[in-house]
Amino acid sequence: MEGITKAFPGVKALTDVDLTARAGEVHAIVGENGAGKSTLMKILAGVHTPDEGTITLDGEQVRFGSPLEAKQNGIGMVYQEINLVPDLSVAENIGLGNMPASGGMIRRKALHDRAREVLEELHTRIPPQELVGRLSVSQQQLVEIAKIYARQPRIVVLDEPTSSLSHHEAEALFAVVERMRNSGIAIIYISHRLREVLEISDRVTVLRDGRMIDCRSAQGLTPKEMISLMVGRDLDDVFPKQAVEIGEPVLEVRGLTRLGVFEDVSLTVRAGEIVGLAGLVGAGRTEVARAIFGLDRLDAGQILVGGEEIRVRSPRSAVRAGIAYVPEDRKRDGVALSLTVKDNIALPVLHRVSTLGWVLRRPERELAQQKAEDLHISPPVVDRPAATFSGGNQQKVVLAKWLATNPKVLILDEPTRGVDVGAKADIHTIIGELAAQGVAVLMISSELPEVLAVSDRVYVLHEGRLTAELSRDDADEESVMTAATGEGAAA
Amino acid sequence: MNALKKICESPAVLTLIHYRVVVILVVAVILSASLVPGLTEFRTLSLSLDRAATLGLVAVGLTVVLLLGKLDLSVGSILALSGIAAIGLQPQLGQLGAAAFGVCVGLLAGVLNGVLVVLMQINSLVATLASMIFLRAMCHFVTESNPISGADPLFGLAVSRSLGGTFSLRTFIFLIAIVLLFLWLTYTVAGRHVYAVGSNEDAATASGVRSGRYIFGAFVFSGLMAGTAGVMQSLATNTGSPVFGSTVTLTAIAAVVIGGTRLEGGRGSALGTLGGVLVLAAITTALEYESVPSYYQNIVTGSILLLLILLDRIASNSPRSALSLSSLLPVRSKEQSPAR
Structure with missing residues (x-):
């Protein structure tokens, strides 16, 4: 993505932002709320069209008029909110919109086999026949990723995937991300959890007020440095603690x-x-x-x-x-x-x-x-x-x-x-x-x-x-x- | 495309969209005034208002239900049953007694809906669909499917006759109801709670608002208003009929929605409902005068409804994507509704 600019009535959300995601890398985007991360991703996903700038996919300039077009071009989005149908099974959710069928009838076996295959590839242990509504939030998140993964995307965007996960569950997610990266997918990773960003990503792009501030290798970057890039000032202490007299x-x-x-x-x-x-x-x-x-x-x-x-x-x-x-x-x-x-x-x-x-x-x-x-x-x-x-x-x-x-x-x-x-x-x-x-x-x-x-x-x-x-x-x-x-x- | 976009986003256009109910009302009144000679005369105006009062009373009750994000489909059946009670029980209870009983029937039907929706946690659409069918059947049962009439046709005239050359009694009741509803919704704690419950029931409950009570109360109120409308309708015509009010439910919902109240709850106003009722009244008067068949009226009503819903999307304060008219032009993005 090059020179992306997008304005909404009254606000300039993005100004001349560049972003390059390479195959087989995890590219993190960090920035305060309102820095333009979501807008940038929505442009990539075809939800918004940019006012200026170009998107190039494998050397070819593309323009997405709708989320569907983006999807067909191999862009997979995992949003913060879970977008699964709770009353359908894991396999059905993974196949949704892309059901193996003959003559209008779903081929259940093919559906389940494919779901199982995808889930195994990601090394998750979720039974394909289980109803999504019965899974934990973290399992649902993995199903969401599996659903995207099943379409063999070229780019996967993860927007705050760990915000509702515990430390333990986040680790499981990282393992899945790792596997997707190793299979040559470019991963764009948005998170407020800076340690996690450092742990998982290869490069980090920092956005502030709709502008790209920096793009660095994650190697050698510290949370403190990232914070100062994000807010444009040094925060001495992320968690200020006052001494207070404790009463009854x-x-x-x-x-x-x-x-x-x-x-x-x-x-x-x-x-x-x-x-x-x-x-x-x-x-x-x-x-x-x-x-x-x-x-x-x-x-x-x-x-x-x-x-x-x-x-x-x-x-x-x-x-x-x-x-x-x-x-x-x-x-x-x-x-x-x-x-x-x-x-x-x-x-x-x-x-x-x-x-x-x-x-x-x-x-x-x-x-x-x-x-x-x-x-x-x-x-x-x-x-x-x-x-x-x-x-x-x-x-x-x-x-x-x-x-x-x-x-x-x-x-x-x-x-x-x-x-x-x-x-x-x-x-x-x-x-x-x-x-x-x-x-x-x-x-x-x-x-x-x-x-x-x-x-x-x-x-x-x-x-x-x-x-x-x-x-x-x-x-x-x-x-x-x-x-x-x-x-x-x-x- | 860009020029169109610019026009759509100009402040003037946005202001017009904001006051869309007023704009549509003015257009409707001007149109009907040009079609119907003497519409602007007070007598004609008073008459067409009197005809709209029944719809209006039902709409007043529905406004609160819709503001809370619920639906009441049973108002038409309640209207008929209350009317039947007010006419049919005249020999036993006397004219005033029967009228009062008719209003109580509406109230009780509202309590029934409240019990179904709040205590038994049944979706309001389903619950009131059931009570709509049930109450309509009761109407046919008690009347053996025949319209009934009262002994004294003169008694009911007071309802629809204009008082001292002004409006009819039921018009007054409707207008007073609108004003009271407006004041209640806008200036009282309870009114504020209604908006909060409609916007986000869980958050309102978590803030210490007794959401269930408001919803229960809204159904009782809606039943009460439908009952009142039914009693007056029946008195005015000296008839209780099991088929009365069969179309009023959807028309009243249309009036409320035209008035800017959204079905999801949390937004709308009493004055909007007044506007919605008047728009429909003006159209009805004009088209009836021109002897246009009533299904044409429904085409007009349907079109207005759609137009206003589209305009509402623009005026709605949902963030970013839905802010402008131009957002309607290209493919719309998948929007996540705040209330899930």
Whole structure:
């Protein structure tokens, strides 16, 4: 791709960007949210047409008018969201749009054989006859890749493929990527996880504000260098940690049990304390958080806020007790995309800015504006629908919404997933400030370095049970991973 | 292509698209005024409004249901059943008593829908399809499939007669309902919650909004409005008929959608619904005056609906790709809906 320029009404998304992907290499693209990575990939995939610039494929200039044309030319895209049909089997999903058939009837055996072949080539152990809806997220991701791989693409684009995977599962994915590379496919890899980028890629292109900043060999590059290229300044510390005086217990959870999901989970979070909840995906971290917040039913256990037991039947009662929950799935449980930022932020506190059921518009607006500014939501225009903001800013909107409730307990579930480096630092700073104000913070994250850097204490879950409680000094990647994989002795 | 693109993206055009309901309404009124002599006279206007009031009341109820991202197909059946109750029970309950009972029938039907959708978690389309069929059958059952009439044809006149030379009672009720709905949706906490639930039910619930209650309430309200419309319709004609309201459901949904409320929920307004109802009323009046068969009216209605939906896509604030009219010209990209 050469000299690609693309403008949308009001924004110039890409300016004169070059990108070369060679057969048999993994080429990473990094940059903050809004740097133009997605736009560039959508141009490659034929979703958008460039205003200027050319795309050359195997020495031949091409122009894709539609995603289908791109697909036919051997471009395979694996998006962040999984695009599989949950009610069809793995084999059917892999064959979808390209079913082996004779006379309109599907040749089931050929379909299954081909799926099995592809899955074996990628060294995955997923049964082709299983329904996709029954697979874990990481397995679905692999099916998605297998589906693309089955069409024998020349270029495969992976957009944030590991954002919902645990460390372990990511390793499995890397192995698959490796295999695709070795079979001569050019792989374009987009990720916010810089270590992962260094681990897997041969070359790295850095985008910033729609321009190509640099293209380097991954060899010898450090995360720190990449960050400074991405943000255009040096970040001294990716995870700033403030020293905060830790007070009385605010959230106490005793013997929390949800049959078949987690069992006998007890934890304490004190005022001003940031407690990490670590574990592999599927260990029950999110489920524990959802249960504390009243989104899921509990079978046993007590929840105490400020020393008093509360009965959490619904999120409503949790909110009343002073608990706030920033959910894992931002688009499902977090933001109402078609509502404005103002409406989103004011939603849980409308009763505070109203009399007798009538919303007082000025206080409502002032509240939203204030929170938007506090959290550096950009642009700070609260009258625009949340859908028009980037992922990082949507996440800030969710945070702003909960900060408006002045919570005593803040539960954060993957607060920086899919968020760019700048916004991530902002979010960490905000979390730190909240703790300094005496909020008890419980944070779930799949990024171990993040958990370790931010937390005062870390609980580790393994298959629904707490396996370790580690102080900041004792917690390191090794000790947490040992507990998370259930290797260590139970704490 | 580029010139077209430029025109489409000019601020003037975008503004027109933003106020598309008003634009269409003005066009419809001008057209019908030029076709129907004396339409602009107050008396004619008042009459055509009176005819639109039934549709309007049903549309008011549906607006809330649609804002919440649900659908109520049973309003036509509710309308007929309430009307039958209001006429058929006159000997037992008296005229006012029967009318009140008719309204209650609508309310109860709404409760039934609420139970099906909220408590039993049945998809609203399926649930109200079932209650539509069921309630329609009840209409035929209690009337033995014959229209029934009341003893005193003069009683119902009050509903459709203009009050002191202005509008009819049901027109007033419709207009008041629109104003109240507008105020409620725009200025109250509850109204704000309706938009939030419609935009993203899970997020609203997670924010402490009792989403289920709003949805339940919306179906009850919708039933109430359909019941009210049915009672007045039956009183005005002094007839309860098992086939009343057989087309009103889809026309009312069309009116609400023309008014800018989207079926996915979360966006729309009471004033838009007023606009949608008036557009359809103007067209109906004009085409009936010209003795155009009613299926032609439906062609016009269908075309307007499609046109507005296309315009809505442009005006909708979905990010990037759908921002401009020009985005409709080339092949459209696969769009991921925010509410999955």
